[in-house]
Amino acid sequence: MMPLHSFRSSDDDHLREECGVFGILGHEDAAAHTALGLHALQHRGQEAAGIVSLNKDQFKTHHALGLVSDNFNSASVIGKLTGQTAIGHVRYSTTGETLLRNAQPLFAELNFGGLAIAHNGNLTNAMLLRKQLIDRGCLFQATSDTEVIIHLMALSRCNSIEDRLVDALKQVEGAYSLVILTKEGLMGIRDPLGIRPLALGKLGEAWILASESCAFDIIGAEFVREIEPGELITITENGVRSSKPLPAAKKRFCVFEYIYFARPDSVIEGKSVYDSRKRIGAELAHEFPVDADVVVPVPDSGVPAAMGYATASGIPFELGIIRNHYVGRTFIEPTDQVRNLGVKLKHNGNLSVLKGKRVILVDDSIVRGTTSKKIVHMVREAGALEVHMRIASPPTTHSCYYGVDTPERDKLLAANHSVVEMGKLIGADSLAFISIDGLYRAMGEKGRDAKSPQYCDACFTGDYAVSLTDQLQGTVHVKKQSA
């Protein structure tokens, strides 16, 4: 399938988290709370959203393209999603044509009853499994990798739904945090490496599963704990049951969640995302100091790192770039020409801060470099004497196959250029990226353990935590929709 036009925002020079998941059991306003939870997770995917609820033995579904607040805001929609249990999903995806068909939660009637599944992550052998399943006569509705799990469950000879799920997951590779709804209750499970996040919360008597703790905050729920890598949580009206049915592996959580994807007010693995970003900025200041007058963040994602840099360096933090939050998302097509225009639409230099100053610009990452080039130019146009760019992640040299939308390697600036070359290309007086060990130090480690890394950092190191079967076997001939 050829990639179609996607509805990307003008702020297109970032990696994109592709999904957020939410589930709740035991609340009379389950669907409304799911909509609120998804709203808090909107940063994890803005192009489609869906909720499936369960009322006695009836499943109710609603999916829509666009934002949660635009599609799950009326009594007519929420009112039809009846029942005390619901799951939901927000997604960002890379193709247009099958967008609504691929919107999750996916729902299927299997021989044991209805099943709805919401997935954050990406299966790295999904295309191979899909081909094998099609050869066995399975019919696929769309191109989502998640659909493979449904077919594997349907074909499983295990008796219980839990065992069928585990049987299916033992055949898949890749990253997954799943929330699943059946007539028996709610299930949540993370892949053995725990690449993508998933947490357990509680609101009164109701239990909740969500990608990030900010989804608990919005509904006044308490954070209970993270779901552990490889852990299956089964929630019924009798309570929560935990098991570890998948082979044990060393945890490799996605370090980019701390750098950019997760919301700053979320807490993951006991670490505040906001504080982590400030520590990364401070480490960056220690590693790559520069004599300058102001530290300016590229808003919004560069703000906490810039604060950390400013505090550590003693150079004043100033808002030298103002972001327009009202740039439309859906009218812009992803051509290079419009991408470049998009930066002008979204950001403007603040002359009173920038004029006559030596500026340290702090951003979270450089992907294609289109945004950085425009921003550096804009800061110079506003009268800056020098522009020194500091990046709160190591150079992004590799694509992600674990649930994050990344350009192909040949589009990644750092994959094809040295840091000096990149600095020249974006027009900065100097450019520096935090080192991989510096990043790990900011995360509270002594450095990266090269033999057994503490996080997934493949987009910086090429050290992929889970095998890339589809890539290696050349089976990625259809543009895959990861969840």
Ligand code: SF4
């Ligand atoms: Fe995260 Fe990068 Fe690993 Fe993808 S490759 S899971 S973005 S650290």
